[in-house]
Amino acid sequence: MQDGRGGMDGWGIDHGYHATNGEWHETPAATRDAIRAAMGGAVDEPSAPEGPPVWTVPVGWGGETLRSPCRLRLEDGTDVGVVEALPPDLPIGRHRLIPVDRGPATLLLVRPRSCHRPEDMRRSALAVQAYASRSRQSWGIGDLRDLRLLGHWAREHGIDHLALSPLHAPSPGDHPQPSPYYPSSRRNLNPLHITIDEAPGAANDDRIRSLGDEARALLADRRIDRTAVWAAKRQALQLLFEGLGTTGHRELDAFRAERGDDLERWAAFCTISEDHPGTWRDWLTELQHPDSPAVARYVAERADRARFHCWLQLLADRQLAGLADVAPLVTDLAVGVDPGGADAWIDQDQLALDARVGAPPDDFAADGQDWGLPPSIPHRMREDGYETFARTIRASLRHGAGIRIDHVLGLFRLFWIPPGGSASDGAYVRYPADDLLTVLAIESERAGAFVIGEDLGTVEEGVRDDLATIGVLSTRLVYFEDTPPSQWPSNVGGAVTTHDLPTIAGTWTGADGRLRSEAGLSNDGAGSLRASLERLVGDGDASVEDAVVANHRALATSPVDLAIANLDDVLCLEERPNMPGTVDEWPNWSIAHPDPVDDLIAGPPPATLESIRRTSP
Structure with missing residues (x-):
């Protein structure tokens, strides 16, 4: 697919793009040269290496x-x-x-003919920020037991799926990255969500009980302190690992054999990171590539530490499987990785490490957006036979009944920001969309899991048709659509809002606008969001609960395949999980729910939850 103003060059760099106001922005020669260099190309090379021939046939x-x-x-x-x-x-x-x-x-x-699609695809999902749902037994952060309780409660009340924020692993330092969308590894799990009390040997260990009492004191603060949580959990996990018996080690050996390179290289990264501060690009040169003999020697000398990090993944995997047995999961795949993290170290030959992914300037972000994530190099993905892409999808589907692909438009094109440049200097780079969608369909069919694509924002003509043809559900929001859900097509995952937008209560009460002002942000567009809600409520003076119920009921009775409600909206919370454009001005990804999960599941279900249950359109 090419831009109607002149296509792209031999490196897949678009000649320009149309801004949201329709204005054409030509790609500067300097930007083109910088992006080509970031891909490993010389200035005088007219095109990228072709890579191996690809032939696609239907099963x-x-x-x-x-x-x-x-x-x-x-x-x-x-x-x-x-x-x-x-x-x-x-x-x-x-x-x-x-x-x-x-x-x-x-x-x-x-x-396959398309991505997997269940025969009874008319479902509901409760979307949950994994860290935010805490019980009285939590060690300061929502864990996989808390999610299991929540999943059981949701299923009891007719909800089909639990849709989770990404459970990707952050880098293993003292201060875990709060954003689940800036992971160190998309192919490994976040050990912060391990339920320590359910780990082997924890039940009768006074040392673990004492650490747990200290960690539970963190529940007094709604702001999650990941540094303190991880300090307590890491100490407890190290104690438990030291006491792991023969049976536990045998299970670990089997798990390592099953998971293969993805796990071993993650463990190697964690082991080296413990002794070397900074990112992997700050390490000794001999340790900067995972295939170097020095890395093999280093890990062999510290084999017990590598086993420890593998064991953490085993614990997280087993507990996640237990959650999936209770509530079918919709997992979430972030669009990229931390350039200083494990996947960037492992996949460095496929990444343009000094470039970043973002979005061009538009009406919502005058300076554009820089997400700080290094893009994959298209021709390197092809040379790899799409193996890394397939492994990443497969890892996210390991215990999932469905998967949400963040910024699925990136399978078609990504906005690259050249090294040293800003978003205003960027350009779009094309990707082998047909190949990537085919690989996605293969992994979806193998896993028996459906796919939702987050295709919000500026969407090129034909992209949603291509996604629909391969069986990827589109994303539609009440906030952004001019028509009511009753008029939406079926191949949709429909919701009112997302983690990056105001909650229903935040919009309805005006609280989100006040919070944005306190964070130094403008509140442009709040009126249109309120109007979107009012169209389905019919009464501007209605209560927050009535506004939530009316909007969710409109989704539940609509033709969409998947009706999604955020738990924050079910609880009528005013704070949003993430406020784009802020760093320290807002506690992004760090606000826990005000009441423990125990209280939620013990009482009668709120009408806001009941409104999500699917009924005939």
């Missing part, structure tokens, strides 16, 4: 004669042998056709 396709005999090697390593035509029984996946004569191997993508 069941067979009999077509190849140009020359090829050895067919399946994704799982099975060697089918030399073939002269495609067998009709090829499984979905990323396979290889290796010419018997000289020539490059072809990446053969055998795709």
Whole structure:
């Protein structure tokens, strides 16, 4: 897909873009040169390396004669042998056709008809910020037991899914990154959410009980102190690991064998990080690449520490599986990773580490947005056979019945900010969307999990059609749509708001505007958000509870496949989880719910929860 004003160059860099006001912005030559250099290209190279040929066929396709005999090697390593035509029984996946004569191997993508779609796809989901829902037993932050309690409560009252904020792992330092959308690793889990009391050996250990009493004192403050939480949890986990018995170590060995490189490299990163402050780019040169002999020696000398970090992942994985057994999960995949974190260290050859992803200046952000995330280099993804992309999707689907892809538009194009530049200097870079959507469909079908794409913002013509064709649900918000949910199409995950926008109560009472003013931000657009709610309420003087019920009931009775309600709205909370444009001015991703989960599930369900239950449109 190309921009109607002249397409892109040989590196996939668009010649320009239309701003939200329709004005055309030409890509400056300096920006083009800087982005090309960030991809590893020289100024005089007209185009990126082509990479291996890619051939996509639908599952069941067979009999077509190849140009020359090829050895067919399946994704799982099975060697089918030399073939002269495609067998009709090829499984979905990323396979290889290796010419018997000289020539490059072809990446053969055998795709399903679409992403997985359950037959009974008319469902509801309760969206939860994992850190915010705390019980009286929490160690200062919402954990996987708290979410299990919440999931059981939601299921009891007719809600189909629990939709979680990303559970991606932050870097393993003393001060964990609060934003779940700025992870160190998207393929490993955040140990902050481990329920210590349910770890092996914790029940009868007075030392753990004492640490827990100290950590529970943190519940007195609604602002989550991740530094204090992690200090207590890490100490407890180290004590428990030291007492791990033979059975526990055998289970850990089996888990390490199952998870393979994704886990081992994460453990290596954590082990080195413990002794080396700063980011991995500050480490000794010999440790800056995961495949170096020095890394292997370092981890071998500290094998017990690597086992400890693997064990944390085992605990988190098992507890997450227990949650998924209670409430089918919709997981969340962040758009990128911390450039100083584990995945950037592991995948550094595929990333433009000095460039950043963001958004161009528009009516909502006059200076544009810089998300601080390094973009993947398109031709390197292809050279990799999309293996890293597939592993990342697969990890997020490990215990998920569905997945939300943050900024799914990035599968088509991303706004790159060149090294040393600002968002106003950026340009769009194209990605191999057809290939990426095919890989997404393969992993979705394998996992039996549906896919929602967060496609908000400026969406190019044809993109939503492409997403619908491959079976990705679009995202629609009451706040942003001119029509009521009753007129929305079915292939939608519908909601009123998101974590980056005001809650219903914040808009209805005007509290969000006051909070934005206190944070030094303008409140432009608040009137239109209020008007969006009023259209479905019908009474501007209605209570907050009535406004929440009316808007959720409109979603629940609409044609959309997935009706999503935020727990913050069910509880009629005025504070939003995240306020874009702030750092210290607002406690982003750090506000816990005012009441413990125990009280919520012990009482009668609020009408705001009942309004989410699906009924006929």
